[in-house]
Amino acid sequence: MAAADLAPQELRVLVAVADEGGFSSAAVRLGATQSAVSHAVRGIERKLGAVLFERGRFGARPTPAGERAAAHARRVLRMLEAMAADVRGADTGEIAGRLRIAAFRSAALHLLPPALERLAALHPGVEVTVAVVREVGPGTAGEVAAGRADLGIATFGDTPALPAGLIGGVLLEEPYSLVHPAGNPAPRTLPLVDWTENCGSYTRDWWAAQDWIPAATVTAEDDGAVLAMVGSGLGMAIMPALSLAAAPPAVEITDLGPGRPYRSIGYATTPELAATSAVRALIRILRSLGRSTPERAKAQLRAV
Template sequence: MQRDDLTAAELRVLVAVAGEGSLSGAAVRLDLTQPAVSHALRSAERKIGAVLFRRGRHGARPTAAGETVVGHARRVLAMMDVMRAEAHHADGGQATGTLRVAAFRSAAFHLLPAALVRFGHRHPKVTVDVRIVADLGRGIAGEVLDGHAEIGVLGLPAQVEGLVYGELFDEPYVMAYPAGHPDPRSLPLINWHENCSADTRRWLAGQDWIPAGSMTVRDDGVVVSMVDHGLGVAIVPRLTVAGAPARVSAMDLTGDAPLRRVGYAVTREMAASTLVRDLVAALRATVPRALAAADGRRGPSGHGPRDAR
């Protein structure tokens, strides 16, 4: 029995309609007529056997089935691009195309640049598209599962099933404080919960030496800026203070201080990709240098907060 599979053109229409929120917007994006987009959408729905979009005066919105199908469509189209790129590479040429990466801010700033230099030496014709995504909830893993990225750099453990995860490195949490301050513990705490696991939150809640919080921010770059201006201290992963201004120092936490596990996430079909494997190898090779840069922010004592009196 012959299967009535969706075509690549139909997959692109589904992704475009979801991205633009209307058939007319998808038509402009794909350089097609609106009737052609409408026909492709109806054909896809017939082949799938479900309504994928609710059409109305305000555009087209995916149904629950549509959300699922569009996520798969993005991943299939990405696999087709990777297939083409790696075929060229296997045939003795250079891989081409785009590899999309989602990462939390400090990884994007302090880990990815050097890794991409290494990756670029091996694959000079591959374009890398980097998106900074908050590592909260589905966050980065959700971007990968939904087909917005081929690989995500994120904190582990992640909350999204259906992906392949690998560990890159562990890093300790440190206390960032205004350099030269005689008593950092007298300053208020700047709260920040991105990349903060449940175990870390429990540890923080059990530390009676940590000062009361005065503000909460969502971005660790903002945290560093607040500390730089003397507004408080913050408990952050070590990589966060890499490249921080000179007025920011970092103090090791003593005792059973938590670690942040940093890893990567890919779909099962992308796990064997040469491009993904080479990027993971480049990330692993870059880790020591990135962490060494973060170590350079340590305060002169290098002791834990109980010794900073």
């Protein structure tokens, strides 16, 4: 027997054990017995020719092979579900079914809502879930690669670097600005407030060349906390346009000039999911909104 002989139920067992971290909790999730789950996992391992889980008192932890197998299993199961939804809508043209999105915080707050509002108006049968994921480490693209999301809203460097097996594209480029307490006469002399997700590879060279930017005095959890701290007079920050979409009146936004850095925001998905109706529909909407977002950001900056 080989991997091609794996049945959908075996894939569900594999995913449940990987997600739950143990055979007993996976059995509860699947409505099966622990022995049946353990037996199924041994059969899967024989078919794949690899040890997928480390067993112990801690439960069952996926090995590197197990992590990869679980990611493939999630994606295969998701495609079976997407196939059913697409086939049902083939004659009517109706787009329906689940759509799972992973997005970093500012994209979830300011980029996705108008896109999802338009998607709901055009295709009310699409059921959307959004997971807010920190853009650190694997980030949103990693959620897609692991099979936990259909589409990720991701930040890119100079060229989109996606995990193997994913495709994507840039939706918009947003400028960085200096953010400081309103009315401060010398904002560049203030301490720096920063957060972990800020200043990726797309701004690192620019950042290093600015001798007026000190090391961060305060590191916050996210960009919303940074804005609150800046508004309270604790320092200045350098932030991208999406993070400033709901900037409070207590902060002032200053253009960094013609050499300002930019951040690219794009989408990541799998080639298979990119061919499904729901993912295609959302990408079209996001591209349309992406073309207008830079102008909105410029208008906001001019207004300040």
